[in-house]
Every structure is written in structure tokens, then in C-alpha cells.
Amino acid sequence: MSGFVMQRSQSMMISDETLGSIGEALDSRHFRAALQERLAVVESVSVDSREKIGVHVSGFTLAICAGMVNAVAFAQFGTYVSHVSGSSTAIGLRQFGDQEGDVPTPALLVLDFVIGSILCGLLIPKATLKLGKAPYSSALMLLALIMATPTLVTGYGILGAHLLALGCGLQNGLCSSWSGNVIRTTHMTGTGTDLGLAAGRILSRFLTKRLSVSNFAPEDWEEHTVDRNKVLLMSLLLAGFIGGAYAGTIMYNVCGLFTLLMPSCLYCGLAVVHALFVRSQKESINKSAALEAQFERQLSGASDGFGRQLSGASRQSRQSKLLGDIKEEEEDTSLAAA
DSSP states (O other), rough: OTTTTTOOSSSOOEEEEEHHHHHHHHHHHHHHHHHHHHHHHHHHHHHOOOHHHHHHHHHHHHHHHHHHHHHHHHHHHHHOSSSSSHHHHHHHHHTTTTSSSSHHHHHHHHHHHHHHHHHHHHHOSSSSSOTSOOOOOOHHHHHHHHHHHGGOOOSSSTTTHHHHHHHHHHHHHTTTTEEEEEEESSSOOHHHHHHHHHHHHHHHHHHHTTTGGGGOHHHEEEEEHHHHHHHHHHHHHHHHHHHHHHHHHHHHHHHHGGGGHHHHHHHHHHHHHHHHHHHHHHHHHHHHHHHHHHHHHHHHHHHHHHHHHHHHHHHHHHHHHHHHHHHHHHHHHHHHHO
């Protein structure tokens, strides 16, 4: 670590002026935002192919499950559970009699979704998806159990809807972000927005470059790759959710509430696949986690060392100024005595 931290030595001498400039740059939120955006681009264009395939398949499967659950919930209980926008609006509508039903029900559905997200936060330590580095299998098995429970409590009114909302909150938090993309699998508002934005940026880039890829600069290709990957991922999520709604509706007309056993089985399947992946890649996953931890410690040490250098340079500057003032006072005293 000591080799990584910048030290005042003959081999690496950095002036106080340079240190001050770097410190001022890091203090700028605009500089940090630009740096973060650049890192997101680099991460997006350098994703491991196995991880990319795993994320796309998993996201597509989870979107199918959410579409099925939401369709069954509306058909059985007359309310949507995979998002909170409708329930939040229903609170105001029902309060003033513009929608049938009581106010506590939609309010509790919103609370259920939030509690599910809290539960996910307790299980999954970070929002960024890292296959093999978080207990996703345990979370998926718990999700399967929650989503199947409404088939056992059919005599308790709308309790099943509250359980489904809880499960959707848990599912939606499983992979909040991956490779610079915000991933939501239980509702498609953000997904549709990101899909449209990425497609618009691709079209704008082609128009700006006169519809010729030969005019693309290297950074244009990187941004094009990021937007193209986003279009693919968001299209898969949207298609999966719509397909799940279709499948859920068809199966509900045949199986009723037991349709929920299908997404529960898919959750269990994903949990098993993830567990097998972790087992087969245990050595590489542990090595990757160790390298990430080491790099974080190095960054922390570099930051501390950088801060100490800045504070040392600042103290030296103040001491020089103070000594200079003392010398000037001594010279003034000598001239007055003469």
C-alpha cells in the first residue's frame, strides 16, 4: 500500500502547486460527476460475456415473473401490486370518493412494497449487481416462498395481495443497477424511459455524424456501445414483463390463484442456477472479491496520504509565511535602530 500512496521522494516528486490543483479538482462536484460518468462508460463496454448473459437471462426471467404476479393480483384481488404509483394515486382518489374502496388498503400496499425493499436491503448489501458476491440464492428462495403463500391464505380476503406487494418490493431491489444501467424488473416506467432515451441518443448520434459510422470518434463508439447495450437490456425487460402478463392471464383462467406457483418455481430455478454458478466459480469469485477489497483499501490509503500531503503542504506554506513575516519585522526593527 505504501508504494501506491504518493510519497515525497526522489522518484516521485509532486509540487505543492500540483497537489493543490488536484485537490481543488477533486473538490469540484462537476469533476466528480464527469469522472463517475466516464467510469460508467468504461464499465459498460468491458463487461464479462458470461456475466452479461447471466444478467440478461435473469432480468428477463424476473420480468416475466413480475408480469405474471401483477396480472394474477389484478384478476384475483382487483389491484396491481408490482408498483406503487397506482396505489399511491388511489389513496387520494378514495379519500374523496372518486374511487370505490377504502383508503387503508392502497396505503398498506405501498407500505408492503417498501417493507419488501427494506428486507432486500437487509439481505443484499449493495445496490450494484455482483453475481456470486451476495446471497442472491437465499433472497430468491425467500421470494419464491412469499409469492407462493397467497395460495394458502385464500380465506383471508386481500391478505394475498399484501404478500404479493411485499414480494415485489423484495424482487425490485435485487438488482438495482448493473454496468451503469438502472434495472427495475417489477414495473416498466423507468425501463421504457431508459429504452427511449438510449434509442434517441443513438439516432441523434447518427444524425450528428451525417448518418455515417466512419465519422465516429473513439468516444462516440464507446457511447454507442453503452446505448446499444441499454436498448437490448431494456427491450428484454419490457418484453419479459408483457409476455409474463399474457402468460399469467391465460394461466389464471385455467388454474386460478395457483398460477403463482409458476413464478415461484422460476425463482427457485434462478436460485439453484446462481448457487451452482457460485460453486463452480468459487475460486475466481473469491480472488475478485479480494482484489476489490485490496483496491478499496489502497484508494482509502491513497486518499489519506493525499490528504496528509495537502495538509502538510498547507502547514509548510503557513510556516513559511509566518517566518517571512518575522524576518520582515526583524529587518524593520534593525532599520529603526540604525
